[in-house]
Amino acid sequence: xSVAASLHECSNHPGVPAMHLCHVxxxxxxxxxxxxxxxxxxxxxxxxxETASHxxxxxxxxxxxxxxxxxRNLSAAGVECRRFDPREHGVEEPVRLFCxxxxxxxxxxxxxxxxxxDFLIRDHHAR
Numbered sequence: 001x002s003v004a005a006s007l008h009e010c011s012n013h014p015g016v017p018a019m020h021l022c023h024v025x026x027x028x029x030x031x032x033x034x035x036x037x038x039x040x041x042x043x044x045x046x047x048x049x050e051t052a053s054h055x056x057x058x059x060x061x062x063x064x065x066x067x068x069x070x071x072r073n074l075s076a077a078g079v080e081c082r083r084f085d086p087r088e089h090g091v092e093e094p095v096r097l098f099c100x101x102x103x104x105x106x107x108x109x110x111x112x113x114x115x116x117x118d119f120l121i122r123d124h125h126a127r
Contacts, residue, residue, distance in 0.1 A: 024048040026086030056101045059120040060094035066119040067095040077110040
């Protein structure tokens, strides 16, 4: 059980302690509501399982404004980016941005060339 998850109840089962936070959306989930695949835990949302399997965590943004700025600029450069806000699940964590692994270097280069790298919190250990 992660320390962050232990502070929450399962988002699907009130009163049941969460065992994990979804890697994608950070929803607190109990053992019955999570799926582990390739070493990552996700909630049961199909899009979140697909995101965890086929995309990498590009980084996190402190708020929705910063994430919108990053996503819009990457989209204009032809890089598709998915955004998930943990606050939708009552978890106070930065907004998470995911992209295809092959597009990650171009995404980072684009943000650097537009002087937007400071809006992205990079997790060097994240997948």
